[in-house]
Amino acid sequence: MDVYLLQLFNGLSISSILLLVALGLAITFGLMKVINMAHGELIMIGAYSTYLTQNLFNDYLPAQLFDWYFALAIPVSFGIAFVFGLVMEMSLIRFLYGRPLDSLLATWGVGLVLQQAARSIFGAPNVAVKSPAWLDGGLRIMDGTLLPYKRLFIIALVVVCLLAMYLYIYRSHEGRRMRAVMQNRDMAACLGVSTRRVDAMTFAIGSGIAGIAGCALTLMGPIGPSLGTYYIVDAFMVVVLGGVGKLAGTVLGATGIGMFNTLFEYWTNASLGKVLVFVCIVAFLQWKPMGLVAMRTRSLD
Amino acid sequence: MLAVQQLESGYGESVILRNVTLKVKPGQAVCLLGRNGVGKTTLMKSVxxxxxxxxxxxxYKGADLTKKAPGERAKNGIGYVPQGREIFAQLSVYENLLLGLEAAKGKARAVPEEAIAKFPALRSMYGRRGGDLSGGQQQQLAFVRALAAKPDLLLLDEPCEGIQPSIVDDIRGVIRSIKSESETAILLVEQSLDFAKSVGDYFYVLEKGAVAWEGDLESLDDEVIRKYLTV
Known part of the structure; x- marks a missing residue:
């Protein structure tokens, strides 16, 4: 019994990490249709921002405050990745809208540059970020079953991010403009929406959320310049499987991949489990190319 | 109010409008007529x-808009009901209307009562998605969306295309009420000559990307129609 419970929790945990990694991409790729290969590097930037915040706390603030660096690291990661995203959009991406292959190449190049920059600044070896003490240990639900606080924290963080994104996209004025521009750029412009501003903000927000993902990943282990490359494929998988352009789809996609991954790994082993998951995704997309949640409406006919 | 001078415009390499000059005065309803493919919609998009x-x-109002972006023009008081309506399909009807406020002066937060009163049937559809409405309902929505910002000039591109007769009558009534109640000028592209004659004050006929004829309702006689409009 407790084995299944633990597997269920593991599945949920992997799903939450996948979702966090993919949420930013759900905006930049899902909504804006920019194949952003630098998404992984934006995650990496978020991770290093957390590392820097930790170092600053270590060096300049009294030791008893150290544990709270992580609370600050989340907004800092978001902010720094946001600024990177904004600069990227204004200097590069804006010239490549509607040219998916060009933007794929260009953003991949940006990703390489950012990786190398991180290597030059922080060195090639991985660096460790010390998790705050309040996230050590775990919740004991029964004998032999311990749910680590770190993983619970990431699940909570994802829920908060998701909620914030939902409120922003579907309930705010800015979000309404964003959806209008993504659906019908010309008409939105004719109504007086500043499409340039909306594009820049949207891309920056997607990047910022990638930064938060990077911050969370520091809890899972050491971080390095190529951190992003481990997650970029998974992130695209989640968004494509979920159905491009739908937040609910991304959630379902992440949950599906996370759960099946855990299940297959439990039945077989880590590498075969991954292969099986990919086979399932490919088969599923053959059957439903639009993904789990497809947009259905009269106007798309 | 709106003055187009020797306008030349087109898509990519192809030039559609060669030399178009027209004027719309405040409170006037100007109709653009012409066979398919003479550049009526192109002219609307260029305006x-x-x-x-x-x-x-x-x-427009004495200011040169030639280099301005569409949003800028909307904020100057031009409302646009495009061909094919261009409703935001994934947004609710109410959200579509709120987007109409983007160009409104000041900090308008609600759709003006007089705009929605033109097509009161929309009130009961606020929660539905724009894309789920029928063509006629979408046309009404596009109308109110354009009126929400209280424009001084309304561009209407074939507002009756594919619409059932009763709603065409409604639209005719709305155009007439806009004319009688306010100083809002209208530039209308229309295929139906009867409809155009029933609302228009002044007429331009386009042919091969240029104005071939212009005049008021009385001078729009059978000879003009035979020459420029019958197929």
């Missing part, structure tokens, strides 16, 4: 700014 002018000028 709105969706197409960049290659030559000539578009000026």
């Amino acid at each position: 709105m700014g969706l197409l960049k002018a290659r030559g000539g000028t578009v000026s």
Whole structure:
């Protein structure tokens, strides 16, 4: 019994990490249709921002405050990745809208540059970020079953991010403009929406959320310049499987991949489990190319 | 109010409008007539700014708009009901209307009562998605969306295309009420001559990307119609 419970929790945990990694991409790729290969590097930037915040706390603030660096690291990661995203959009991406292959190449190049920059600044070896003490240990639900606080924290963080994104996209004025521009750029412009501003903000927000993902990943282990490359494929998988352009789809996609991954790994082993998951995704997309949640409406006919 | 001078415009390499000059005065309803493919919609898009002018000028209330983006023009008081309605399909009807407020002066937070009163049937559809409405309902929505910002000039591109007769009558009534109640000018593209005659004050006939004839309702006689409009 407790084995299944633990597997269920593991599945949920992997799903939450996948979702966090993919949420930013759900905006930049899902909504804006920019194949952003630098998404992984934006995650990496978020991770290093957390590392820097930790170092600053270590060096300049009294030791008893150290544990709270992580609370600050989340907004800092978001902010720094946001600024990177904004600069990227204004200097590069804006010239490549509607040219998916060009933007794929260009953003991949940006990703390489950012990786190398991180290597030059922080060195090639991985660096460790010390998790705050309040996230050590775990919740004991029964004998032999311990749910680590770190993983619970990431699940909570994802829920908060998701909620914030939902409120922003579907309930705010800015979000309404964003959806209008993504659906019908010309008409939105004719109504007086500043499409340039909306594009820049949207891309920056997607990047910022990638930064938060990077911050969370520091809890899972050491971080390095190529951190992003481990997650970029998974992130695209989640968004494509979920159905491009739908937040609910991304959630379902992440949950599906996370759960099946855990299940297959439990039945077989880590590498075969991954292969099986990919086979399932490919088969599923053959059957439903639009993904789990497809947009259905009269106007798309 | 709106003055288009020697406008030249088109898509990519192809030039559609060669030399178009027209004027719309405050409170006037001007109809653009012409066979398919003579450049009526192209002219509307050029006035709105969706197409960049290659030559000539578009000026509005004395200000030169030729180089301005569509959003800028909307904020100057031009409302646009495009061909095909261009409703935001994934947004609710109410959200569509709120987007109409983007160009409104000041900090308008609610759709003006007089705009929604033109097509009160929309009130019961606020929660539905724009894309789920029928063509006629979408047309009404596009109308109110354009009126929400209280424009001084309304561009209507074939508002009756594919619409059932009763709603065409409603639209005719709305255009007439806009004319009688306010100083809002209208530039209307229309295929149906009867409809155009029933609301228009002044008429331009386009042919091969240029104005071939212009005049008021009385001078729009059978000879003009035979020459420029019958197929």
